[in-house]
Each structure stands twice: as structure tokens, then as C-alpha cells.
Amino acid sequence: MRTVVIAGGTRGIGGALAARLRAAGDRVIxxxxxxxxxxxxxxxxxxxxxxPDRIDVLVLAAGRFNSRRVETAEGFEQTFAIYVLSRYLLAERLRGSLxxxxxxxxxxxxxxxxxxxxxxxxxxxxxTRGYTLFRATMQGARANDLLGVLFANRDPDTRIRYILYNPLFVDSGLHRHFRQPQRALVGAAAKIFGASVDATAxxxxxxxxxxxxxPLTALCRGKPVDLSRPEFDRSAADRLDAVLTKLVDGVLGARH
Ligand SMILES: NC(=O)c1ccc[n+]([C@@H]2O[C@H](COP(=O)([O-])OP(=O)(O)OC[C@H]3O[C@@H](n4cnc5c(N)ncnc54)[C@H](OP(=O)(O)O)[C@@H]3O)[C@@H](O)[C@H]2O)c1
Incomplete structure (x- = not known):
């Protein structure tokens, strides 16, 4: 029986995946x-x-989108905190269990x-300057490309396979984070053009x-993404690694 941890597994795509894997006999957290x-x-x-100290699959699916800038109690922009920092930290902290x-x-x-x-x-x-939901989401997307690169590069002998997966437009209820009239528009577009959460799961x-x-694969709804593209630049990944380490140390202390 596999042990599967799904961060963001209580609703949306992660929720549908959790239900499917549980029904197939996996232990899902x-x-x-x-x-x-x-x-x-x-x-x-x-x-x-x-x-658990043994994890077969870690799914990083938690996200929170916001049309206005929200700062966390630790001083981070919310999209960056959940989409970048938490994914970085979870993968690194669970490396041993994986x-x-x-x-x-x-x-x-x-x-x-x-x-x-x-x-x-x-x-x-x-x-802090010129926040928009699009800018925050796109910065997060590019940072996640680099999270894959830095994770795979940190240990060339790792058996852990890191998969970046873009499900494209999914009717997951994501529109609830938007304000009107965007909420109604995005919700209607998702019903017409979005894939269902069940098909995605x-x-x-x-x-x-x-x-x-x-060690690293990038897929856009199943179609391979070329890892030689500039989004996967190794020096940018190293730079992000250093920045994120410093930010985490700033909150937890250097000896955490
Ligand atoms: N939907 C799309 O069209 C689409 C397209 C491309 C990529 N994606 C990617 O897929 C991911 C999942 O998308 P989705 O549409 O399924 O999202 P979703 O329906 O909004 O679900 C987000 C999940 O994250 C959890 N979450 C949110 N804030 C959290 C917090 N502060 N702490 C812990 N958990 C939190 C939610 O849990 P609770 O609500 O229970 O708190 C929920 O389980 C996104 O983050 C995005 O990276 C989605």
C-alpha cells in the first residue's frame, strides 16, 4: 500500500485525486x-x-489566489508563501521520508x-510594487519550474522523481477566489472550457x-515540456534556492 501525502488534498484537483487513490487502496493523507x-x-x-517517515508520493497542490495583495503574518506575499515557499519546504523536509x-x-x-x-x-x-493576481501567479509558475530543477539537482543520486504537471484549465471551483464580475466569468468559462476534476485526477x-x-519531468496536460527551455535555467534555480533558504532561516532560525 502506498502512502500518499496531498498538500491541498481537501478539495479541487487534489481532493479528487485523494478520493480516487483512496478508492484504489492507497493510504492518503x-x-x-x-x-x-x-x-x-x-x-x-x-x-x-x-x-510519516516513509512516503511514496508527495503531491503539491495547495494554492490560494487573490486579486489583491495579502501579506502573511511572517511578512510574505500570500501567493509566494503557499505556491513557492511551502512547496519548497515540504519537498525538502520530506526528502528523507521519500x-x-x-x-x-x-x-x-x-x-x-x-x-x-x-x-x-x-x-x-x-x-510590494505593482501586485496583480496574474503577476503573482506567473511568478509562482516560473518559481515552481525552478523548484523542480533545484530539487533534482541537489542530489544527483536521488531515486525521487520530481514531476511538474500543468493540468491546464480545470473546473475546480478556483473562481471562488475572484471578485465579481471575474468570479462569474471565470466560473462560466471553467464550466465550458475547463477539464473536470475527475478527468484530471x-x-x-x-x-x-x-x-x-x-529525476525531473515537466508535463503540460501529459505533453512533455522541453527542459532546455529558459524557464529551467540551473543558475536561476541555484539563486532561488539560496534566496528561499535565507527566507526560511529568517523565520525558523539558521539551526532549524
Ligand atoms: N484549477 C486550474 O485550472 C489549475 C490550472 C493550472 C494549475 N493548477 C494548479 O493546481 C493546484 C490546485 O488547483 P485547484 O484548482 O484544485 O485548487 P483549489 O480547488 O483552490 O484547492 C486548493 C487546495 O489548497 C488548499 N489550501 C488553500 N489554502 C491553504 C492553506 N493556507 N493551507 C493549507 N491548504 C490550503 C485547499 O484546502 P482548503 O480549501 O480545505 O483550505 C485545497 O485543498 C493550484 O495550486 C495550481 O498550482 C490549477
Missing amino acids: AIGSADANLTSVRQTAELATRL ERAATPVVLNLSGTGGIRAGRLHWDDLQL ARLADLLAAPPTT
């Missing part, structure tokens, strides 16, 4: 904001200590290979049943 506030570095780090599994996988639901826009705002990662379950064998 689904985490939502009632279990740990993943916008908090402290709570994310503490959550990692409560999780290494104990036979064929461990990290599945990161992100925007890889999708809209070719966005960049890291190195001089203002917390987007079925694709992801198939992927997890036969994961790629390479």
Missing part, C-alpha cells in the same frame, strides 16, 4: 488549511514533522509549459501508477 496553514513557514515546517519508499515521486501541480509569461521579480519577490492517477524514470 489529505491536507487542507484546517490541518496546517501552508501560507506559514512555521506551520509548514511543523506539519512535516507530523507526517527516500525510504521504493519508487518515490513528488508531483507538483503548477503552470509549467503553459502561458509563456511571467518571471521572478528578484528585486521584489514579495511584489484520473490522468494524474495513471501518471502515478507508471511515473517517468528521470
